[in-house]
Amino acid sequence: SLVSEREHELVGGIRRRKTRMSPKLPSHVFPWLILITLPSLYFFSSFLSLHTFSFSSPISQSLSISNCNLFRGHWVSDPDRSPLYDQTCPFHRNAWNCLRNERQNMTFINSWKWVPLNCHLHRIDPFRFLGLMRNKNIGFVGDSLNENFLASFLCILRVADHGAKRWKKKGAWRGAYFPSFNVTVAYHRAVLLSKHEWQPKQAEAGMQDGSEGFYRVDVDVPADDWAKIAGFYDVLLLDFVFNRWNSDKFPKEKPLVFYKARQPIVPPLGTLDGLKVVLANMIVHIQKEFPGNTLKFWRLQSPRHFYGGDWNQNGSCLFNKPLEENELDLWFEPRKNGVNKEARVLNFVIEEALQGTDIQVLDLTHLSEFRADAHPAIWLGRKDAVAIWGQDCMHWCLPGVPDTWVDILSQLIHDGLGRTVLGPRYENLELLCLKCSRLILVGRKALMEEATHWSSISYTETRSVLNTMHHRAFFELLNTTLDMVERDSPSSVVVKS
Structure with missing residues (x-):
């Protein structure tokens, strides 16, 4: 005892x-x-x-x-649960503001509470969290799912500081400053993390028959948007999205060609092998450039819920409740050829690359896999949006699932800062x-x-x-x-x- x-x-x-x-x-x-x-x-x-x-x-x-696992558990209905913010938050992005866009069942969507395995997940207290973060800065780096995450975070934190104003560091796409606590939270868009640019057809390397040109990816050079942020952020959250690497985003006529030390890698790398090399080099950069007292997280993949086709093939996510546990593998398990299996495939690659580093894995995949009901779907804020882009079964409604991500991240930041202070x-x-x-x-x-x-x-x-x-x-x-x-x-x- x-x-x-x-x-x-x-x-x-x-x-x-x-x-x-x-x-x-x-x-x-x-x-x-x-x-x-x-x-x-x-x-x-x-x-x-x-x-x-x-x-x-x-x-x-x-x-x-030790049996507590914030990332494993189940969703339970809690009719008394309500969001901490609404459609009036100034940090919303129109396509994700499902309350304003009058998405159906938003009250029901936000009545689900994540219950982790063998422990309790505390809901973030914005006042207490900003007090903990006083005089510190938080940076998000990655794709639009991290921007989705950021928007939720900013709207929640604004509850504690209505004087919050839009702000962004040079290179950031968006962010906010909370003057009552001297805290900055910002997002840097870098979907591949490494620098990449379109090379027209006359370029001398990487050409294939019938190609219009190619995307040059410098595996050892960070993208400009986040290349010079080391030392500014006390907490850093990164991600790396697979759908930017798949054949829909980079079709055969617009291939990826990987460079290192300004020279094409020979023999040429396939997409997945190239991704692994990018990860390895970007992790080396992070470990070298960011101070040891920077609290670093890597968010694993956010699952997509396209059913009946992909985003450009009339895929849909008009679900009215979360998936059941026994349905998840049919959707996401590579060994069962799940229709949205790419998240688990990439997670394995990322976790393997992060071994031996001080970057903590933020595994939000499993809890998000259940929530096929919580995407913007056809409620995108524009009448012609679905005709142009198709349903959005990748990003999340706000308020919604990312609010639970915020609860988990805030708890891990609190714990991590304690370790940073006391060693x-x-x-x-x-x-x-x-x-x-x-x-x-x-x-x-x-x-x-x-x-x-x-x-x-x-x-x-x-x-x-x-x-x-x-x-x-x-x-x-x-x-x-x-x-x-x-x-x-x-x-x-x-x-x-």
């Missing part, structure tokens, strides 16, 4: 010694003691709750919470927090049991027990934390964190 026998004795000592206690506690002091003690215990427990415990560290595993001693603090919280729970129970007998307990004895059980635990925790912070990271920003 995390609570030692000695700790139980400290709490249980009231009962064993009360026959010897003298003088008695005056009856008029009893109400004041309750008013002082219980808020103190509540304050301390609240202090502990500010710490989001890791679900992956060795220490956590030894504390029986290798984070697990020690984690264990101490858990021990103290268990001790306080035991103390609460004992105080409740003894409440009817407090009139016979001396003031001196009660104060002694409370000091031993409560104040010592609190100040040991506080002093330990401050010692760690001052020794490892003396800057005022870190201390505030």
Whole structure:
């Protein structure tokens, strides 16, 4: 047990010694003691709750919470659940603003809650999160699904700062600044991550019979939009989208030709092999250029739900409820030739490439696979949109599924910043927090049991027990934390964190 026998004795000592206690506690002091003690215990427990415990560290595993998996679980209906923002958020993108576009069943779509395996996913508190991120910046890099993610994030954070204004760093497509907290969140569009450009037919390399030209992909050169952002962002979220690599986006007459050190790679690489080389080189760039204290995440693929054809083949996603667990493999499993199998194919490649790095995998694929019901579909904000682009079964309605992505990301950022601040001693603090919280729970129970007998307990004895059980635990925790912070990271920003 995390609570030692000695700790139980400290709490249980009231009962064993009360026959010897003298003088008695005056009856008029009893109400004041309750008013002082219980808020103190509540304050301390609240202090502990500010710490989001890791679900992956060795220490956590030894504390029986290692079975928690934020990325695996199921959706449950929660009729009382409602979005944190609406169609008036200024950071919406028209095609994803399903409330304004009057998409059917939006109340029902947003009534589903993600329940992870063996743990609870806390809904983001925008005020608390921005307080944690004060004087820090968050960057999204990747394709339009990361922009979809960003729009949800900005609308949620705006709840805590209505003074938020549009802002973007040079090279960013869009973003926002939250002046009350001095926090910037921005998105850099880089669908291939590496630099790529169209080469017309007269180019000397990579030509094939019948081709109009080719896309030159420099596998070792980051795209201009994000090439110079290292050092600005404290949190970085990247992604890499497969549909930009498939034959619909890069048809045979417009092939990809991969370059390294400004020379065509010989022999020429196929699409998937070229993708692997791009990943390897971009990961090397990230590891080299971005400081070790930058918290880095890589979002795995967001699944598509085209049914009956692809986006340009009248594919549709007019579903009215989430998919069932036993339907997922038929949709997404490569071994079963799932109709939208590319997400799992690419996830395997990405996870393999990220091994041995400090980039954390943000695996939002599985939870999103269920939600065939939550895409904009035909509600795109323009009457001719479907005729031009087809249904959108790739991006997500807002509010919607990306709001759950935000809940997960915010929890991981909270945990990750704790590790960044405290370094290798984070697990020690984690264990101490858990021990103290268990001790306080035991103390609460004992105080409740003894409440009817407090009139016979001396003031001196009660104060002694409370000091031993409560104040010592609190100040040991506080002093330990401050010692760690001052020794490892003396800057005022870190201390505030």
